[in-house]
Amino acid sequence: MxxxxxxxxxxxxxxxxxxxxxxxxxxxxxxxxxxxxxxxxxxxxxxxxxxxxxxxxxxxxxxxxxxxxxxxxxxxxxxxxxxxxxxxxxxxxxxxxxxxxxxxxxxxxxxTSEQQPSTQCNLVRIASDLQDACNHQIRDSTIWTSLCKDITCKCRQFLWKTIHDAFMVRRWVTCRVCHNTESMDHIMFHCNTQGREQVENLLRKLWSHTDNLGLECLWTILATEAMYLVWKLQCKRVIQNDGHEFSAAEVQTRWYSTMNRQLVTWLPVLESNTDLPPKWMGDGRVSVNIKRGR
Ligand SMILES: [Zn+2]
Known part of the structure; x- marks a missing residue:
């Protein structure tokens, strides 16, 4: 042995x-x-x-x-x-x-309980995408346990429900913005709404300011919060705003508000990472208060 x-x-x-x-x-x-x-x-x-x-x-x-x-x-x-x-x-x-x-x-x-076909389908897709992107095989159990790590309770619930296909996304209708078939995949990754594209750009910009330090927990926080924000914007736009787009300023305000809140929550996690450069928290790039427009 x-x-x-x-x-x-x-x-x-x-x-x-x-x-x-x-x-x-x-x-x-x-x-x-x-x-x-x-x-x-x-x-x-x-x-x-x-x-x-x-x-x-x-x-x-x-x-x-x-x-x-x-x-x-x-x-x-x-x-x-x-x-x-x-x-x-x-x-x-x-x-x-x-x-x-x-x-x-x-x-x-x-x-003893059998998974819903839609859940199985989503798990296969997650595993297949990870295999393609990272050449990494992953088990279903690892996908579920990964939801418990570094993710806020609300984001965890959102991702859990998404994998179980539990949201009432109307697949039989078309998106009112870009006229493609509505689906969670479309809402998260393809829709041309102001909120989705802007949140994606803000996420890329914020991540680039971390110098891609390779902090898995930081990426997990940013990416899951960004996805949850896109979902909240989508719900608010469709249900409360009768389909009217958010302004760029509104989206930006919500983004900074979410990120400031979550980075404060997760500060101990980030600080406990010994791989960070010594002045990481003080250099103003990714800090408790993210400076707008950086
Ligand atoms: Zn769309």
């Missing part, structure tokens, strides 16, 4: 995770299977650490198998359920907390 993390995990934490029924354990099903295999040996098992990629035949063989598996377009249908006599059916009552029980109920519901 070339992973010290796994080697340390097994003796130190295995009993704890076993007592908790692997409910919150990352790759819990795999670890439960590993445990079942170890129990099934009826013999003492010892692990020895070897340096990875150093020519050890079995380590190289395992790497080869892992690489071949990762390249498979369709996953193998593996039986990941341990035999009944070795199966851990849940957490011990003595270790069960309210939080753990809630997680277990949610996990069970997620296994």
């Amino acid at each position: 070339d992973s010290k993390t796994v080697m340390e995990f097994l003796p130190k934490y295995l009993q704890k995770h076993k007592d908790e029924g692997f409910i919150e354990t990352k790759n819990g099903l795999i670890i439960a299977n590993l445990l079942a295999c170890l129990h099934n040996r009826h013999a003492h098992t010892a692990f020895k650490w070897v340096k990875g990629h150093s020519g050890h035949p079995r380590n190289e063989g395992a790497d080869c198998l892992a690489g071949a598996g990762a390249k498979k377009v369709v996953s193998d249908d593996l039986n990941m359920i341990p035999p009944p006599q070795l199966r851990i059916s849940g957490a011990k009552l003595s270790t069960l907390s309210q939080k753990l029980a809630y997680r277990a109920i949610r996990a069970r519901k997620e296994c």
